[in-house]
Amino acid sequence: MIVDPSVRVAQLADELRAIAATSLYFSQDPHDRARFEQIRVVAAELQSVVDRRDASEIRAIFDDDLTPRTPLAGADAVIFDAEGRLLITDRADGRGWCVPGGLVEVGESPSEAAVREAYEEVGLTVRAVELLAVYDNRKVLPPGRVHVFHHVHRCEVVSGEPAPTHEVRDFGWFRESEIDKLTFFSIHATLVRDAFRGSKQTLFH
Structure with missing residues (x-):
């Protein structure tokens, strides 16, 4: 790279x-x-x-800030519908498409953060049911100025219908054959493709 x-x-x-x-x-x-x-x-x-x-x-x-420096923790929610389509959102800041996600806040676990982000970004109440992958952003992308470990969870919808919010200007349910037309944000090109592959073991990158 x-x-x-x-x-x-x-x-x-x-x-x-x-x-x-x-x-x-x-x-x-x-x-x-x-x-x-x-x-x-x-x-x-x-x-x-x-x-x-x-x-x-x-x-x-x-x-x-004299506390020990450590990488940031991120959490992402992979949400499929009954037809096997993946929920992907278009960020309101125009930086590309991604699954719901963000940084883990103090006092919550990565799975709790993934659930929170799904609700904040598209209004869905979900539950995290499986850890799919952990990505080191410096291994997936050309190294940037922020070091983040992304914890990717498969989530199931409990209630609600997705809708745009102040963080998301559009969204869609996509099949694997439809994702090549999207411009992805950050690690999400890799994340989305791995999600469709459906590995039986947790992926570590």
């Missing part, structure tokens, strides 16, 4: 920040802590190379 150099620089800065934050969280030795603080300074300087903000502003942001 060809990676934009500016994206790679931002990735390296984020990785250095993560190393420093995690080490500072656990370390008690003053000499080690001084080294980890310097790593955080270097991370801010590196980020400033590809950022509109200067290093001091970025450093202030880093200083305000």
Whole structure:
């Protein structure tokens, strides 16, 4: 994969920040802590190379968040109808088609997040019945600036009919033969094709 150099620089800065934050969280030795603080300074300087903000502003942001850095958790809902068609939505921001989904919020599990997203995005009450796949977005797509693990759940409709919302401007029930005409958002081209293949085992990418 060809990676934009500016994206790679931002990735390296984020990785250095993560190393420093995690080490500072656990370390008690003053000499080690001084080294980890310097790593955080270097991370801010590196980020400033590809950022509109200067290093001091970025450093202030880093200083305000000293928790260990970890990838984000995402959750997606794969919903088929009785005819074997998959519910796919067109994002209101115009960034492409995808199944209902989003980031997991504090206090909920990935399956709970998938259920919530289905309701928020298309008004369906669903239940999560199976974990279909876990995707590392950096393995499926050219590496970007955000690292996300997507937890994909097969969900069954409990009640409701899908409808557009402020997050979704359109939707449809699609057969596998119809998906090539869609422009997909993020990892969803891979996610949707895998969903139609119906692997008997949870997929890990």
